[in-house]
Amino acid sequence: MAFLDIKDVHRQFGNQKAVDGVTIFVERGEFISLLGPSGSGKTTLLRIIAGFEYPDSGSIVVDGEDLTRTPPQRRNMGMVFQSYALFPNMTAADNVAFGLRTRHVPSAQIVPRVAELLTLVGLSEKTGRYPHQLSGGEQQRVALARALAPNPRVLLLDEPLSALDAKIRVTLRAEIRRIQRTLGITTLYVTHDQEEALAMSDRVVVFNQGRAVQIGHPEDIYDRPANAFVSSFVGSTNRLHVQVIDAASGTCAIAGQTLHVDELPAGVAEGTLVDLWLRPERIHVVDPDAPAGSNRLQGIVEDTMFLGASSGVRLSIGDQSVMVDVPRDSNRPTPVIGGAISIDFSSAVTATMGDPL
Amino acid sequence: MKGSRVWSPIVGVVAFLYFVVPLVATAEFSVQEGPSHPFWAAYSSILSSPQFWSSLRLSLFMAVSAVVIGLVIIVPATYWAFLRAPRLQTWVEFISIMPFVVPPIVLVLGLVHLYGNGFGPLSSRPIMLMAAYGVISMPYLFRSVNNGLRSMDVRSLTEAALSLGSSWPRVLFQVVFPNLRTALLGGTFLVFALIMGEYAMSSMLGLNTFGVYMLLTGETRAHAAAALALISLALVWFLVGVMQAVNRGNVTIGGAR
Ligand SMILES: Nc1ncnc2c1ncn2[C@@H]1O[C@H](COP(=O)(O)OP(=O)(O)O)[C@@H](O)[C@H]1O
Numbered sequence: 192m193a194f195l196d197i198k199d200v201h202r203q204f205g206n207q208k209a210v211d212g213v214t215i216f217v218e219r220g221e222f223i224s225l226l227g228p229s230g231s232g233k234t235t236l237l238r239i240i241a242g243f244e245y246p247d248s249g250s251i252v253v254d255g256e257d258l259t260r261t262p263p264q265r266r267n268m269g270m271v272f273q274s275y276a277l278f279p280n281m282t283a284a285d286n287v288a289f290g291l292r293t294r295h296v297p298s299a300q301i302v303p304r305v306a307e308l309l310t311l312v313g314l315s316e317k318t319g320r321y322p323h324q325l326s327g328g329e330q331q332r333v334a335l336a337r338a339l340a341p342n343p344r345v346l347l348l349d350e351p352l353s354a355l356d357a358k359i360r361v362t363l364r365a366e367i368r369r370i371q372r373t374l375g376i377t378t379l380y381v382t383h384d385q386e387e388a389l390a391m392s393d394r395v396v397v398f399n400q401g402r403a404v405q406i407g408h409p410e411d412i413y414d415r416p417a418n419a420f421v422s423s424f425v426g427s428t429n430r431l432h433v434q435v436i437d438a439a440s441g442t443c444a445i446a447g448q449t450l451h452v453d454e455l456p457a458g459v460a461e462g463t464l465v466d467l468w469l470r471p472e473r474i475h476v477v478d479p480d481a482p483a484g485s486n487r488l489q490g491i492v493e494d495t496m497f498l499g500a501s502s503g504v505r506l507s508i509g510d511q512s513v514m515v516d517v518p519r520d521s522n523r524p525t526p527v528i529g530g531a532i533s534i535d536f537s538s539a540v541t542a543t544m545g546d547p548l
Numbered sequence: 549m550k551g552s553r554v555w556s557p558i559v560g561v562v563a564f565l566y567f568v569v570p571l572v573a574t575a576e577f578s579v580q581e582g583p584s585h586p587f588w589a590a591y592s593s594i595l596s597s598p599q600f601w602s603s604l605r606l607s608l609f610m611a612v613s614a615v616v617i618g619l620v621i622i623v624p625a626t627y628w629a630f631l632r633a634p635r636l637q638t639w640v641e642f643i644s645i646m647p648f649v650v651p652p653i654v655l656v657l658g659l660v661h662l663y664g665n666g667f668g669p670l671s672s673r674p675i676m677l678m679a680a681y682g683v684i685s686m687p688y689l690f691r692s693v694n695n696g697l698r699s700m701d702v703r704s705l706t707e708a709a710l711s712l713g714s715s716w717p718r719v720l721f722q723v724v725f726p727n728l729r730t731a732l733l734g735g736t737f738l739v740f741a742l743i744m745g746e747y748a749m750s751s752m753l754g755l756n757t758f759g760v761y762m763l764l765t766g767e768t769r770a771h772a773a774a775a776l777a778l779i780s781l782a783l784v785w786f787l788v789g790v791m792q793a794v795n796r797g798n799v800t801i802g803g804a805r
């Protein structure tokens with residue numbers, strides 16, 4: 192049994208299955224992201240953990256204590272909202288003190304605790320400000336301090352950075368992670384931003400249509416996506432439609448060229464259509480005369496794009512398009528639109544059952 | 549663009565005349581009771597009349613009671629409906645405008661018919677009037693409270709407070725009410741204005757409220773009626789001033805804490 196057990200949780204609105212049988216075991220001190228597109232049930236699950244919503248079935252257990260039907264007031268969980276939800280009638284310090292006052296902490300202890308937390312989030316100078324006198328990023332820092340003040344057992348954040356500028360988002364997410372590590376607090380972080388989830392988390396739970404479709408370390412999610420949804424949602428990816436020629440040896444064909452796949456989906460036979468998922472940065476443009484690596488395909492350059500550190504090249508293989516990242520290197524000729532191009536990639540590639548074209 | 553620059557002063561002047569001329573005329577009329585009277589005669593006769601003061605007291609008391617009833621019943625009910633039954637919202641709105649649809653006469657007759665006898669203190673006429681005022685003030689309070697709730701993201705605030713361990717009364721008194729203050733003051737002001745001028749219900753119940761006093765004065769003493777109209781206008785301005793002072797005052801109290 193882990194520290195926070197989310198066991199087979201179901202929640203339905205009308206006939207919309209918002210959360211459809213989710214099980215996650217969260218270790219003490221772990222930072223877990225719930226990643227998924229809008230409407231995939233992340234918020235609903237978080238609200239069930241916080242107690243604002245009750246599950247139709249399943250349970251929420253924290254440290255051996257079943258909280259499934261406990262009202263939110265008695266769960267001792269800290270919550271941070273996308274809209275900050277600071278009390279507009281209270282100063283930053285009073286906002287942070289709120290959760291201590293509700294627990295009847297003596298005033299003599301409240302003052303230093305509030306100061307400690309506002310210092311932790313870098314706002315020791317602005318304790319007397321009202322929310323409307325603070326920037327969005329500062330408001331969210333206050334909200335974080337407020338959630339942490341009563342020493343919650345679990346910290347829940349629902350897209351806390353979505354309303355902020357890109358720059359502030361990046362600095363604040365590093366800071367949230369630093370604070371989380373300092374305090375060692377068990378944290379669930381909801382986001383639809385895959386970069387955020389991969390950058391911050393110990394583990395990522397990928398959501399789709401109310402289900403947790405993959406749970407794993409960021410590297411696993413990125414390198415070994417469990418299915419087509421994960422690989423297209425996390426990171427950018429190419430989908431290559433290929434036909435199996437020999438299932439035993441993993442030989443497949445695309446536009447008259449052959450390639451090898453280490454691991455084909457179970458039960459494929461000759462002639463089956465399979466999807467290969469290739470990250471642009473895992474594909475290398477090579478000299479046509481160079482010795483072949485694992486897989487070598489020939490194509491025609493359709494378009495090139497300047498991306499800063501690298502160039503993006505779109506090439507066609509038969510009637511399919513592939514995006515490749517080419518590092519900018521003055522020693523190598525830039526691909527020319529309409530010219531021939533050769534690419535190399537590993538046979539350790541994710542393959543899933545393909546939809547018919 | 550050009551057109552509006554030409555027209556706006558004209559519109560301003562017309563509006564000014566439209567609002568100010570009647571006031572000036574009323575004021576002029578109120579000081580012309582006749583050659584044998586000093587110009588303040590109408591005012592002094594009203595301000596020295598015991599009926600004026602007793603009707604004013606009664607109406608103020610009624611207005612305060614209606615607001616208290618509203619705060620105790622309507623505000624929590626609106627909040628609850630907003631939070632827990634968003635799907636009932638249309639029904640709540642429908643019920644809240646019922647007092648506009650039901651004529652006051654019908655409302656009072658219904659009250660008298662139902663509660664007129666045998667309900668102990670509930671059957672007393674002032675209590676019945678108080679209840680009727682509570683009902684007719686409902687749309688005004690509901691509207692302003694509902695708008696206030698809408699503008700403050702009350703669901704997230706409530707959930708934030710609950711997850712911080714707050715009890716429901718604490719949520720209401722420390723989070724919801726303070727942030728509804730401006731909306732509540734607006735609604736309260738409308739209720740005051742409504743009840744200070746209300747005539748039909750109080751006269752049906754035979755109670756001499758301010759509205760009844762104004763009407764009787766108007767029927768018998770023309771100059772005094774004009775003076776009374778200006779006095780009641782001054783009263784309204786005074787109330788607006790007090791409410792704004794209270795509103796500002798609370799902000800600074802919040803700041804000092
Ligand atoms: N209170 C509710 N009533 C009806 N449907 C809801 C409610 N809350 C969420 N849903 C539905 O449940 C699904 C999941 O929503 P949500 O958990 O908010 O997704 P996410 O946070 O991943 O965007 C959505 O289709 C949404 O419309």
Ligand SMILES: [Mg+2]
Pocket residue numbers: 230233234235
């Ligand atoms: Mg959401």
